[in-house]
Amino acid sequence: MDDDHVFRALADPTRRYLLDRLFERDGRTLTELESELEMTRFGVMKHLRVLEGAGLVVTRRSGREKLHFLNPVPIRLIHDRWITKYAEHRVAALANLKTELEESA
C-alpha cells in the first residue's frame, strides 16, 4: 500500500477522529460511528471508504453487520520509513539533555 494514500487519508480531521474512535473501541458498525459525528451517514461512509482504501480500516462481516477495525500497520510503516530516520537522533539528544539537566538539578 502506497504511502501517498495513507498521508492523504490522515490529512483530514474527521478521518483522524474516526481512527481515534476505533482505537478506543475497535470493531464498530457504521451506525455506531455515525452517532459520534455531526455528519450524514453518507459523509461518514465516504470517509470510511477513504480510510479503507488506504488500508487504515479493515472491514469484516459479523452476521448481518459490517464491522470496522483499525489497521495500525500502515502507520507503523510510516513510522519505520519516516519517523525513525529523521527524528531518532534528535529525540535521543533531547532525552539525554533532559536526563543531564535533571541529574544536575
Place this chain on the structure above:
Amino acid sequence: MSTMTAQGTQIYSIFVRATPEQLWDAITKPEFTSKYFYGSVIESTWEQGAQYAGWSSDRSQQYVDGEVIEASPPRKLVTTWRALYDPETAAEPFSRVTWEIEPAGEGVTKLTVVHDELEASPKTAENVAGGWSFVLSGLKTLLETGEPLGG
C-alpha cells in the same frame, strides 16, 4: 452483543511484494521468524493438533505456546496462542491467531493477521496490540529487501 465480540478481535493487514509461498515460508520457518518476530524461533510440524511454539533465539526460554488448528499452505494458518514471556499473559486463557494469505496482483500478496478470542485475555490483547504492527513491518522489510528491519 456484537461489540463485545468485536472487542476480542484485532486485525492487522499488510501488502508485501512477495509470493504467497514466500510468505508461508517466512511465517513457518524458524530461520525467517528469528529475523522479524522479536528474535523468536517458531517451531511446529504444521500438522493439525501439533504444538506451535516460539522460543528465544538461544532456545532457553519459551515465549509463545499454542496448537495448530488449521494449516493450509500457502493460504491459511490458524493456531491457538498464549504469550508466556509475561506472567500476567501466561495466566490468561489461549486466544487464536489466523494468518490469511491472498494474492493481490502483480507480484503483491496481502497478509492479514486476525488475533481473536481475546475476550477473556485482556492483558494479552493489550500486550500484542503494538506488537503485531512491528512484526508485520519487519516481515515486509525482510521479504522485500532480504534484510531485517534496522533499529
